[in-house]
Amino acid sequence: MFQKYKRCKRNNAPGHAHYLTFSCYAGVPLLRSPSACSILADSVAKAREMHSFELWAWVFMPNHVHLLLFPTNPEYSISAILSSIKRPAAAEALRRLRGRNHSLLASLRVEGSGGRSLRFWQPGGGHDRNLTSIDAVWAAVDYIHNNPVRRGLVSQPQAWTWSSARDWVQGEAPLLQVDKTVPPKLG
Numbered sequence: 001m002f003q004k005y006k007r008c009k010r011n012n013a014p015g016h017a018h019y020l021t022f023s024c025y026a027g028v029p030l031l032r033s034p035s036a037c038s039i040l041a042d043s044v045a046k047a048r049e050m051h052s053f054e055l056w057a058w059v060f061m062p063n064h065v066h067l068l069l070f071p072t073n074p075e076y077s078i079s080a081i082l083s084s085i086k087r088p089a090a091a092e093a094l095r096r097l098r099g100r101n102h103s104l105l106a107s108l109r110v111e112g113s114g115g116r117s118l119r120f121w122q123p124g125g126g127h128d129r130n131l132t133s134i135d136a137v138w139a140a141v142d143y144i145h146n147n148p149v150r151r152g153l154v155s156q157p158q159a160w161t162w163s164s165a166r167d168w169v170q171g172e173a174p175l176l177q178v179d180k181t182v183p184p185k186l187g
Helices: 034-051 078-099 134-150 165-170
Strands: 017-023 053-060 064-071 109-112 115-118 127-131
Touching: 017 078, 017 134, 034 053, 034 064, 034 078, 053 134, 064 078, 064 134, 127 134, 134 165
Parallel strands: none
Antiparallel strands: 017 064, 017 127, 053 064, 109 115
């Protein structure tokens, strides 16, 4: 039987930053491996070039992702940006899991009208919040960077490898570089 998922309403408003959150299927920690995180980082980098957005903060947690981005084109689609990030990352990660016949595959199988398939991302729209004030942007950056600390994974934000905290604090961006050009005025 199909489960209905709430669709996320998107507000593609010029001058707004977007705080995005999306999760791995059924909370499975699919992003705990360096390989999966590298695949996702590559997808974010390619989507960034394709859709012209600034990346202000990010964190890849074992079972979910937070991104804070700012589209630079007056017309854009957050849905298209997310699709450009999530689809290729899921396809490549699942290809690699299949190649190794990984034990996680069993927890990713779903039955549908087209037969069996595998899911990498949780269905539904995820969470998209438009940010229109600098205070809201800095609160989101702080929340994103402190997520691994709150979860007890590290004691300092910059100690988490899969985050932009190290770039903001130490100027090191081994995976994805952030744009530190947060405009003084939004909206």
